[in-house]
Amino acid sequence: MSVLQPTTTILASTPEPLIFVGERLWLDFVNSDDTNRARRAGRAGRSDSLDSFDGFIGWLSAARVLDAERSASMLRRAQQQPTAASAAVHEARRIRNVLRALAEKGTDESDRATQLAIGEINRILGRSAGTRRVESRADGGFVRNFVTVGDVFAGLLIPVIESAADALVLGELLRVRQCADSGCARVFYDASRNGKRRWCEMATCGNRAKAARHRRKIKRG
Numbered sequence: 001m002s003v004l005q006p007t008t009t010i011l012a013s014t015p016e017p018l019i020f021v022g023e024r025l026w027l028d029f030v031n032s033d034d035t036n037r038a039r040r041a042g043r044a045g046r047s048d049s050l051d052s053f054d055g056f057i058g059w060l061s062a063a064r065v066l067d068a069e070r071s072a073s074m075l076r077r078a079q080q081q082p083t084a085a086s087a088a089v090h091e092a093r094r095i096r097n098v099l100r101a102l103a104e105k106g107t108d109e110s111d112r113a114t115q116l117a118i119g120e121i122n123r124i125l126g127r128s129a130g131t132r133r134v135e136s137r138a139d140g141g142f143v144r145n146f147v148t149v150g151d152v153f154a155g156l157l158i159p160v161i162e163s164a165a166d167a168l169v170l171g172e173l174l175r176v177r178q179c180a181d182s183g184c185a186r187v188f189y190d191a192s193r194n195g196k197r198r199w200c201e202m203a204t205c206g207n208r209a210k211a212a213r214h215r216r217k218i219k220r221g
């Protein structure tokens with residue numbers, strides 16, 4: 001066995017760090033399915049954060065929606081109520097599809113994708129009873145928490161749903177774009193001043209396009 005083997009194995013099985021390039025929580029949530037990019041990069045490991053309840057909680061925690069304490073408590077609850085936990089992650093995936101359609105197509109209110117999204121947003125907002133709280137974090141900062149009454153997992157999607165609701169209320173959908181790389185499914189809010197952001201990330205998709213342009217130029221002579 002070569003000395004390089006252990007390193008290679010670790011690289012192959014370690015998931016990429018979660019990337020947040022959407023500028024809005026609901027768009028990052030849509031991007032939590034990074035299967036396309038992973039396949040193209042020949043990357044092993046987890047590429048869909050919502051492939052399990054643990055992955056879902058890990059994503060919410062990386063997105064700073066849940067603090068460490070609440071994440072741990074959710075994972076404990078999931079062990080006690082595995083059926084409810086798996087229903088929660090199943091619903092999260094379904095909502096993600098609805099939000100992807102909204103991000104890709106929903107620009108006017110008569111649009112089907114928009115109507116569907118509004119229905120789902122109101123359903124989730126309507127069924128979740130609970131209390132909003134500001135709590136201290138271990139590092140001295142503060143975190144906003146939503147403590148649900150009743151179904152313990154019902155509140156998990158609330159911050160994501162509120163972010164999508166904000167996009168509708170603030171009229172942000174016209175600035176929601178899909179990465180210009182045809183092999184990349186990521187979406188983002190274009191916060192640039194001139195409204196001409198094209199790539200999810202310069203470091204990957206943007207540079208790939210730049211390199212391709214350069215190659216074409218050389219070929220032309």
Ligand SMILES: [Zn+2]
Pocket residue numbers: 179180181184185186199200201205
């Ligand atoms: Zn991209």
